[in-house]
Amino acid sequence: MSCAAVDLGASSGRVILGRVGGGELTTTEVARFDNKPIRVPRGADDDRLHWDILRLYADVLAGLRRASELGPLDGIGIDSWAVDYGLLDAGGELLGNPIHYRDARTDGVLDQVRAELGARRIYATTGIQFMQINTLIQLVAARDSPALASARRLLLIPDLLCYWLTGEFGAEVTNASTTQLLDVGQRRWARELIRDAGIDEALLPRLREPGETIGVLAGSARDQLGGHATPVVAVGSHDTASAIVAVPATGTRFGYISCGTWSLVGLELAAPVLSEASRAANFTNELGVDGTTRYLRNVMGLWLLQESLRTWQSRGQQPEVVELLSGAAEAAPFRSLIDPDDPRFLAPGDMPARIAEVCRETGQPVPADRYQLVRCILESLALAYRRTLRTACELADREVDVLHIVGGGSRNELLCRWTADACGIPVVAGPVEATALGNLLVQARAVGAAGVGDLTAMRALVAATQDVHEYRPGGDIPAWDAAARRWSAIFER
Missing domain, CATH: 3.30.420.40 (ATPase, nucleotide binding domain)
Structure with a gap:
């Protein structure tokens, strides 16, 4: 199978074309681009650090175009860094560029959340280490913001890009688990904790497991990528x-x-x-x-x-x-x-x-x-x-x-x-390209590649083919x- 892995890191992104199955696992980098945050002034003495998500999406599309020009794609998968999110209004439109996890708005909020909700309770439910970058901490810091008040949907970065590709909402569970909003033992949203944190639980979409097909390319994304109904797969995002x-x-x-x-x-x-x-x-x-x-x-x-x-x-x-x-x-x-x-x-x-x-x-x-x-x-x-x-x-x-x-x-x-x-x-x-390889292996299995039935088989293929x-x-x-x-x-x- 020929699949395209979109791998977005905190400083750069890549689109990797891979061939997977029958003892073969090869990769070709078809696009690489910077991922630089932007400081936006909010007043004379304040600013916000944002991700330039629209430029990232344009770079992702350009990379996928190059991959599709080399031959038909059997699948597309997207992974990225964790915890950051975009907010959508009732019509599904983005309300603003996502705020960067290194922004100072969460300074001091971690202790506030531990005091409000109880550190033991949070950990016993979510199992997530306490860091001021966590989505829970970001949302508490933003509780009184106009953007959160206007939002009707929250999508983590890979889920947001997959939504733009397919028109389908969802939250892939490996990334959702990093938010400190998920019941890690039950693999579902921790709704009582979310409500007690003052967060609208309706913001959070249905969860997906890695390997689920999200949908197929739709709308302008499909038009820009050759008109093919290519499956977009939820990988370990x-x-x-x-x-x-x-x-x-x-x-x-x-x-x-x-x-x-x-x-x-x-x-x-x-x-x-x-x-x-x-x-x-x-x-x-x-x-x-x-x-x-x-x-x-x-x-x-x-x-x-x-x-x-x-x-x-x-x-x-x-x-x-x-x-x-x-x-x-x-x-x-x-x-x-x-x-x-x-x-x-x-x-x-x-x-x-x-x-x-x-x-x-x-x-x-x-x-x-x-x-x-x-x-x-x-x-x-x-x-x-x-x-x-x-x-x-x-x-x-x-x-x-x-x-x-x-x-x-x-x-x-x-x-x-x-x-x-x-x-x-x-x-x-x-391997150096472990993230892209894991992305490719999960989506290749989802679209029917041979020899990648479980983690043991996937790892054996990596060991046999990579330096x-x-x-x-x-x-x-x-x-x-x-x-x-x-x-x-x-x-x-």
Whole structure:
């Protein structure tokens, strides 16, 4: 089958054409485009950070046109980042550009929601870690806004784009589970919690499972894509859900990191972990494909490096990533460490200055150059991965023999090597295009491709057809253990 995967990340989007079935799994990138937020003034001293969703939709259509020009498509699937949404009026029209999860409107609202609804109650129902970016927190922050008062429908980003392609409303369950509005044990909306939060439950559409056909191309989208009634399939529309489908694992004793702007570190389980200890550790239970649970914790990820690069570039400096990594490898180890999840690192801005501030506050040397700063970021990420993976195993009563790193971060050899050393187990890096591959596999199964009947078969096909690299622990393990103890003493909360 020939399918098109639309994969939208927090900084860029792609359209990937794939051929799936009969032992074949190949991909061709037919379009890539930026995804840059826009600051819109709301007054002299205030602004909002928005997604440019209309331009994204235009880029998606242009990419799908290129894919369809290479031959008829058997399916289309869309995945994206989580938690953000568009609001529609009674006529189905978008009321405004979706607000970015990094916007400051949610500052301070997380504590308000925990006080109003009860942290234990929220977690026992939704199983989702507490973050100020969650949809629940965003909606409480917007309770008195004119847009929410006028809205009749709320659609998460992939569901909004699928609605524009097909005219069909719905909410795919893997992405819906990230909102903190879903009863994770029942796989349905947590309606009582939603009402008690002061949110109109009528805003939320019918839930879909991955693999359901949403509809076929309709209206102007069908006209622009050659007039074909191509099926649009609900894939694991949270990008991490699709990425975990394409982890080339055998058996169940594996951990994973979906590594990009964010790093999602965790385990695949048969059921959620809703214990008080899990809540206290701020772990999340997101739903996965084929009834699985993604038990994980968000770590800030390569956003720290990406934002540092943007800062340097804004000053007229153009450091090459290869050069930065080479210099970081030669810099003094464990000189300065940070907690990647420090809330100060969430918003766009001068990341090197923020890292320097944390180092001064904690009595550590401030990185003296770019190489030391990059080493600080990558060593701190490896230590955060170690803590998160070990805590997940303890809370879920699970042992792992191997850690899979998928996504763009799997190309960062230095990070992969240091993660193997820090965690003390082999790291298998790749595939880079795990999200697109998982997207393609789920929709190919839905439209009848052979050899992709379940997750085991899908992962076997990935392992047989994609490039991966293994990194075994081989560095100074006692030094990593000592650094982990020091890191915990400084930053554990």
